[in-house]
Every structure is written in structure tokens, then in C-alpha cells.
Amino acid sequence: MSESQGRFIGKTIAITGAAHGIGAATARRFLTEGGRVAVIDREGDGFEEYRSAFPADRLMVVVGDCTDASVLADFHDRAVAAFGPVDILFNNVGQSGRERAAHFHESEEEVWRFVLEVSLLTTMRLSRLVVPAMRERGGRIVNMSSDAAFVGDAGLTDYAAAKMGIVGFTRSLARELAPFGVTVNTVAPGAIRTRAHDRLTPTVIKTIKATTPAGYIAEPEDVAGCVAFLASQEARYVTGQTLLIDGGRWMI
Template sequence: MTSPNQRFAGRTVAITGAAHGIGAATANRFLAEGARVAVIDREADGFAENLRDAPSDRLLTMAGDCTDAAVLADFHERTLAAFGPIDVLFNNVGQSGRERAAQFHESQEEVWRFVLEVSLFTAMRMSRLVVPGMRERGGRIVNMSSDAALVGDAGLTDYAAAKMGIVGFTRSLARELAPHRVTVNAVAPGAIRTRAHDRLTPAVIDRIKATTPAGFIAEPEDVAGVVAFLASEDARYITGQTLLIDGGRWMT
């Protein structure tokens, strides 16, 4: 019987956007539990810092832009060559408009397209690559949404639309794949302490805390633990769900 802390031994996990923050924390969580982990990120310099303790024989890193379909296909092929079929896919990569975000009446279509591309289309493309194999063997797909999809934060209309798109994609794909022993779920974090929060003013941070019932900002590891749960056998009967990790900011 597999030790509880090695429940992913012999499993192959692929994670997009994994050089920093939630992606890196989740990669470390899976590595700690015995998985072989393949990660891709445009900012590959973060791998050396945030995955520095990873066993080299169980980690594959690749630099690349996840919005490029050819790059994702290459990542998929490299993962298969190094570790074999993918058992768990975490579609983590995503981004708001950040400094280009704006109230809708002032927003730009080119920013909408970027946000949809990086937050929704990358998940669809990467899932399309792994689904044929998972239909044969079973597997787990976890998609990254956001509580912004449900709360509807002002100034994030494109991001909220993309992340609600993830919710719909998750539900439909879950129905298609359930007969094949594949679960598909989404996580929807709220305020998580990542590099994006470094650009926020103390006043904004205080406002976030004040509107979060738990009263604090979570760490990337808080999300990593939930992703690992959804990827485990403990969650074999959970599919098509969106699990909020936001300290109670949105309650369903």
C-alpha cells in the first residue's frame, strides 16, 4: 500500500505556469508526494529558485509561452518522452490584464483577447493534448479559475469572463470524461500571496482582508493542497466542481 505522503509515486503530473507562486507550490507538493513532474513557464528563471530542492530525476522543466499552441504540443511530447503518459494535468497558467486592466468602458479588445488566450484557451489546448490518452487510462484534470468569476470584481470584466469560461469548460469536459474514469474539476482562489500582490498598496491589501471573512491572505501552498486532493484517489467521486479557496469571500 502506498504511504500517504507518497500517494503520487509513479504518477506523472504536468503543470503550466509553474515557475512562481501557486504553480511552483503545487509542483513542490506533487514532488514531495512522489510524483514525476513536468513544468512549463515563460519565466523559466524562477525554476532554479522555487524548485531548487526538487529531485532532478523526477522534474522536467521547460521554458515557453503557454499561449503558443506549438509550444504546448512540444511540452506534451517532451513530458511523454521523459516520464510517460500524463496522469494529472493542472492547467494553472492565467493572468488578468494587470497594469492594462480597466473599467469596461475604457478597456481595450486586445487586452480582452490576451486575457482569454492565457486564462482559457491555454487550458483548452493543453487538455486537448492529454484527453485522448486519459480516455484510455483514466486521469485527473484540475483547471485554474478564480473567485473573480463569481464575485464579479469591477475592472476585471475580461478576467471574470475568462475564469467563468473555465467553470463552464470544466463542467462540460467532466461530463464527457466521467465514463472514462477521468475527473475534471476547477479551483477558484481568492486573495493568495503571490508576486501580483507585491504591486498592491497597503490600503488595497487591507481592503482585501476586510472583505475576506477569514481575515487574512492565503499562501500558494493553501491552493496546492487542494489541487493535490482533487488529483488524489480521495477525490475519485468528485467531478465537474469548482472549489473556492477564498476565505469565505464568496459562499455558495
């Protein structure tokens, strides 16, 4: 099915962390296919890259910190007021400790807590907000994990723990919601060309390519296409699953 056939016409989609990278690419994909999309990110300047390309009556932009529960609640309320109950939720926001990341024996609890908060707890909080209406109407939830949870990359113990936590959360929530016509799945990307990867040294990039069977780093649109599939009617019988999008770095 081509994008022009409008799989998401009449659907309300909410996406976190959507100013750049995978979140932005996925927002564009849903908008291109006819959806009404509400997005949130603390970096509001990033929305300008695609905001002008789509009708204002199908795109709602909120600037806010997803780790703040009250901000998430306000985002949800505004999305529902603008477009109606959320049909599709993409819990995209999350990150590693980045410059504060360290091997476990040198790591700090403050960083663990941040990584868990931004990756796992935001996913749980926003899911909790949309689930009551989805139990009545059906729906789709897609969560963002990482192949780091499966590979176990050194120096990313907190990130791997948070992202594997999302896998467990997805499986349990999928079982709870299956009787109500709601599917819950996870995508777990590997090396994707985002701003985070732009910070890596050429040596690290070379190593990533060498350890990825496909031999290259993918684009955010490669993930967006998979999210759109899991959110579509074509994936109605897929739930509780984790789809690795990593060029074969980890195979289940």
C-alpha cells in the first residue's frame, strides 16, 4: 500500500520526542498518510523543519519536557481536545546518558535515574493516559526500545536496563489490552543517522558499520516505516512483539 492511499485518515496520533530524528520522520510519515498528529518535544525549534509542510488543522505542536508528568498530562489533554481520543501512541522519547555515560563501576545513580525517567517512565506515564479510552475504542501503542538492550553494549548499562524494561512493559500491557482490540509493540533500532550519531567519531562509526551485517547506518525514515506498519490495520494480529531494526546486528 502506498503512502498516498491514506491509511491513517481520521486517526489521532500522539508522538513524543518528535522535533528531530526518528520522531520527526515518523510524524511526517503519519501526516503524509492522512493522520492528525500531536507532537511534543522540549526543543521547539526542530518542528519548523516540517511544520510548514502540513496543514495546521492536522498538526498540533507542544513544546515541553516529557519527563514532567504534568506536561505529559497537558499534552494528552490538548491532543484530545484538538483531534479526539488518541488512536495511535508512539512513545519515542528517550536517550542514553550520552556525555555522562560510563562503565558501570564509574557510573552515577543520578544518571541512571535520568535515563530510566526519560526512556521508561515517560513511556509508562503517557500509555497510562491513553489506555482508558483505548480500552473502549481499540488502538495502537508503539514503544521505543533499542538493540542495545539485546546486545548489551558496554558503557550503556543504565540505557540497556531502561530499554529492556520497555520490552517487558510492552509484553505485559499487550496481554492486558489484547481483549480490547489494542495492540502494543516495540521497535528496537540499532545505528540510525540521528543527531546523536553525528556526535560519534569516525572510528566509532567505522566500528558500527563493521559490526552490522548490512554494512551501513540507516535513516530515521527506515524506522518510521516500521512504526507506521505496526500502527496500521495490516498489523492487527501483531502484539507484544519487539521488532529490531538494526541491519542484522542482533537476530532473534
